Amino acid sequence: xxxxxxxxxxxxxxxxxxxxxxxxxxxxxxxxxxxxxxxxxxxxxxxxxxxxxxxxxxxxxxxxxxxxxxxxxxxxxxxxxxxxxxxxxxxxxxxxxxxxxxxxxxxxxxxxxxxxxxxxxxxxxxxxxxxxxxxxxxxxxxxxxxxxxxxxxxxxxxxxxxxxxxxxxxxxxxxxxxxxxxxxxxxxxxxxxxxxxxxxxxxxxxxxxxxxxxxxxxxxxxxxxxxxxxxxxxxxxxxxxxxxxxxxxxxxxxxxxxxxxxxxxxxxxxxxxxxxxxxxxxxxxxxxxxxxxxxxxxxxxxxxxxxxxxxxxxxxxxxxxxxxxxxxxxxxxxxxxxxxxxxxxxxxxxxxxxxxxxxxxxxxxxxxxxxxxxxxxxxxxxxxxxxxxxxxxxxxxxxxxxxxxxxxxxxxxxxxxxxxxxxxxxxxxxxxxxxxxxxxxxxxxxxxxxxxxxxxxxxxxxxxxxxxxxxxxxxxxxxxxxxxxxxxxxxxxxxxxxxxx
Amino acid sequence: xxxxxxxxxxxxxxxxxxxxxxxxxxxxxxxxxxxxxxxxxxxxxxxxxxxxxxxxxxxxxxxxxxxxxxxxxxxxxxxxxxxxxxxxxxxxxxxxxxxxxxxxxxxxxxxxxxxxxxxxxxxxxxxxxxxxxxxxxxxxxxxxxxxxxxxxxxxxxxxxxxxxxxxxxxxxxxxxxxxxxxxxxxxxxxxxxxxxxxxxxxxxxxxxxxxxxxxxxxxxxxxxxxxxxxxxxxxxxxxxxxxxxxxxxxxxxxxxxxxxxxxxxxxxxxxxxxxxxxxxxxxxxxxxxxxxxxxxxxxxxxxxxxxxxxxxxxxx
Numbered sequence: 001x002x003x004x005x006x007x008x009x010x011x012x013x014x015x016x017x018x019x020x021x022x023x024x025x026x027x028x029x030x031x032x033x034x035x036x037x038x039x040x041x042x043x044x045x046x047x048x049x050x051x052x053x054x055x056x057x058x059x060x061x062x063x064x065x066x067x068x069x070x071x072x073x074x075x076x077x078x079x080x081x082x083x084x085x086x087x088x089x090x091x092x093x094x095x096x097x098x099x100x101x102x103x104x105x106x107x108x109x110x111x112x113x114x115x116x117x118x119x120x121x122x123x124x125x126x127x128x129x130x131x132x133x134x135x136x137x138x139x140x141x142x143x144x145x146x147x148x149x150x151x152x153x154x155x156x157x158x159x160x161x162x163x164x165x166x167x168x169x170x171x172x173x174x175x176x177x178x179x180x181x182x183x184x185x186x187x188x189x190x191x192x193x194x195x196x197x198x199x200x201x202x203x204x205x206x207x208x209x210x211x212x213x214x215x216x217x218x219x220x221x222x223x224x225x226x227x228x229x230x231x232x233x234x235x236x237x238x239x240x241x242x243x244x245x246x247x248x249x250x251x252x253x254x255x256x257x258x259x260x261x262x263x264x265x266x267x268x269x270x271x272x273x274x275x276x277x278x279x280x281x282x283x284x285x286x287x288x289x290x291x292x293x294x295x296x297x298x299x300x301x302x303x304x305x306x307x308x309x310x311x312x313x314x315x316x317x318x319x320x321x322x323x324x325x326x327x328x329x330x331x332x333x334x335x336x337x338x339x340x341x342x343x344x345x346x347x348x349x350x351x352x353x354x355x356x357x358x359x360x361x362x363x364x365x366x367x368x369x370x371x372x373x374x375x376x377x378x379x380x381x382x383x384x385x386x387x388x389x390x391x392x393x394x395x396x397x398x399x400x401x402x403x404x405x406x407x408x409x410x411x412x413x414x415x416x417x418x419x420x421x422x423x424x425x426x427x428x429x430x431x432x433x434x435x436x437x438x439x440x441x442x443x444x445x446x447x448x449x450x451x452x453x454x455x456x457x458x459x460x461x462x463x464x465x466x467x468x469x470x471x472x473x474x475x476x477x478x479x480x481x482x483x484x485x486x487x488x489x490x491x492x493x494x495x496x497x498x499x500x501x
Numbered sequence: 502x503x504x505x506x507x508x509x510x511x512x513x514x515x516x517x518x519x520x521x522x523x524x525x526x527x528x529x530x531x532x533x534x535x536x537x538x539x540x541x542x543x544x545x546x547x548x549x550x551x552x553x554x555x556x557x558x559x560x561x562x563x564x565x566x567x568x569x570x571x572x573x574x575x576x577x578x579x580x581x582x583x584x585x586x587x588x589x590x591x592x593x594x595x596x597x598x599x600x601x602x603x604x605x606x607x608x609x610x611x612x613x614x615x616x617x618x619x620x621x622x623x624x625x626x627x628x629x630x631x632x633x634x635x636x637x638x639x640x641x642x643x644x645x646x647x648x649x650x651x652x653x654x655x656x657x658x659x660x661x662x663x664x665x666x667x668x669x670x671x672x673x674x675x676x677x678x679x680x681x682x683x684x685x686x687x688x689x690x691x692x693x694x695x696x697x698x699x700x701x702x703x704x705x706x707x708x709x710x711x712x713x714x715x716x717x718x719x720x721x722x723x724x725x726x727x728x729x730x731x732x733x734x735x736x737x738x739x740x741x742x743x744x745x746x747x748x749x750x751x752x753x754x755x756x757x758x759x760x761x762x763x764x765x766x767x768x769x770x771x772x773x774x775x776x777x778x779x780x781x782x783x784x785x786x787x788x789x790x791x792x793x794x795x796x797x798x799x800x801x802x803x804x805x806x807x808x809x810x811x812x813x814x815x816x817x
Contacts, residue, residue: 039540046542121552123544177587193586194775195767221765229660230667384534384780421546
């Protein structure tokens with residue numbers, strides 16, 4: 001017995017040692033991105049390719065863990081006044097920017113003042129909606145004064161690095177677009193648009209002993225088959241995405257890890273409610289019955305996505321799994337007749353070359369709608385033109401996605417509330433508006449879930465968006481890359497990543 | 502060749518460049534999409550688009566924008582900064598130009614190594630098996646899209662054989678071996694295709710000269726085949742061949758844009774394509790000017806080389 005205890009003790013010590021000392025410091029990770037980061041100014045860009053770089057460069061007051069739970073980061077704790085109008089954050093005392101200057105509450109105030117200033121032109125300022133003033137009562141305390149209570153604010157301060165704290169030095173010298181200075185584990189030392197971004201270890205990083213890597217070389221490899229080959233041949237260590245059609249091949253390849261998780265994101269058909277046909281709810285209902293989500297998901301993701309009729313993925317705690325429709329072309333035809341279009345009508349669908357899956361999706365939708373008499377023309381545009389047409393409402397329907405969503409408010413508020421910033425469809429339902437406002441005021445998971453359950457049902461029934469599927473976030477890397485995991489919020493974080501070679 | 506002729510040509514070049522710049526400047530805003538919207542992505546509100554366009558100076562009248570751009574170049578030699586990344590364009594060009602030049606020259610070299618021997622060999626015995634062989638090969642080379650050939654080469658030499666890197670560029674500071682290894686596949690992609698095209702021109706230029714009386718005379722007076730070809734045929738075919746190389750450079754440069762994208766090569770081609778997709782007007786403008794200049798310079802060099810090849814030509 002004694003001997004057994006001794007052996008167990010030895011084993012435990014060995015295990016502890018191997019855990020404690022296993023991480024090797026140093027080395028360069030060569031990572032491949034699929035899209036060029038468009039501007040690295042966190043407050044201006046909305047490109048995921050930019051946020052995925054900035055994830056490693058900036059810190060936020062609070063952040064999300066692997067399970068999308070909100071946890072402390074630059075702020076150690078926070079409290080809300082009883083009227084919900086004042087949020088107080090208590091900051092860490094040991095944080096420095098990568099240029100060596102200590103970070104204080106003044107920097108937080110500077111960051112959010114710049115974001116709220118209309119002259120900045122921040123497309124992300126909606127995350128601070130309702131914030132009237134940000135102040136610093138002392139060097140390590142920050143207060144947000146709100147015009148109306150907003151429970152979602154905490155989630156918004158964590159959602160991605162658009163709300164990361166920046167040093168004003170990089171704004172003043174104009175380097176914010178290429179080399180924003182933050183307090184994160186890495187700092188940007190080189191950015192060559194279209195080609196590469198180089199990240200070096202931040203010597204002043206506040207989490208002692210981290211990051212393990214000395215450097216991350218980010219290469220932009222747009223062609224998915226080249227990215228895959230580069231990974232298989234070992235030219236790169238890590239790839240942000242791989243062609244979904246070759247997942248099986250990659251899974252069987254030795255020395256490669258395919259890391260897949262359901263993303264807090266959805267792909268949908270956006271419907272222009274000013275269109276004379278599409279403004280009729282019966283027509284939108286007919287489209288919901290006419291499309292086969294399983295086929296569309298197969299075509300767009302090669303089976304890696306999960307077909308859905310509402311936006312929140314079933315892996316989320318906020319999932320509702322509301323699915324009133326079925327694939328039923330006969331019913332769709334009947335609904336079209338009831339709406340007064342027994343012979344269907346003509347409309348356009350607008351995918352973009354930027355996301356090849358949107359083009360594949362549009363082709364399937366075209367065929368399926370043809371079967372119920374709706375004649376669809378595909379208007380496939382390159383990204384810059386697509387953004388303009390979508391932004392100005394020059395479309396009948398479009399195919400797109402929303403990414404990096406956490407709180408149910410992220411899924412609905414800015415997209416579906418009347419007149420909100422990203423309500424491009426023209427959707428307006430006073431009951432939905434009222435519930436969304438209420439959702440921001442209400443505390444407690446159950447109470448909020450009850451509210452968003454109603455919102456979810458109404459939006460799916462009214463169908464300004466026709467939801468298609470929740471995509472998976474799939475990263476692939478060499479098996480010697482340790483301490484990395486694909487995340488539902490699609491963030492790419494190399495803080496604890498190390499190379500076992 | 503007189504100095505006057507050279508100055509005249511340079512004067513024309515400047516006029517052409519001016520015309521090109523006015524043309525691109527007036528066409529660009531007509532293309533739908535704006536750099537402000539590209540920067541903001543899907544999360545663009547009208548207010549933020551307007552604020553960014555103001556920061557970028559795009560709300561000024563077009564002639565004012567043109568003048569500030571032109572005066573920057575003429576007075577300060579400065580191409581301005583990228584609207585998207587905020588990087589100085591002159592610095593970007595200086596970094597990327599050598600990569601593109603090296604790639605273009607390596608591709609041209611490969612192209613010539615393919616075109617000259619195969620063109621000559623097939624012209625010497627038209628209708629023979631080897632002529633047919635060259636025709637078939639060059640037809641394949643001409644028909645293959647460059648992006649497809651690039652990926653095929655990557656699959657074979659990088660993924661299957663592990664001989665060469667699949668993408669990227671290694672600066673000379675990393676060692677000559679690494680530098681050359683990275684050039685081979687992209688240069689081969691562009692070179693094979695342009696070599697196939699040139700081979701057909703070399704063949705027909707050779708055939709044309711071979712049919713001339715003086716070749717028959719040279720043969721009749723008993724000169725060996727080798728001397729006839731070296732002294733009479735090649736020399737006279739050279740003018741046509743040089744013209745073709747000059748013209749071919751245009752095709753080569755455009756396929757280099759594609760090759761740079763496939764291989765993530767940090768050159769001017771990938772810069773130009775990115776600028777187009779992102780509506781980064783000043784970067785696009787600079788790229789167009791650079792490409793126009795290089796075409797004009799190549800044309801000039803082609804013309805000038807005629808004199809060296811055929812002293813009977815003289816420019817006044």
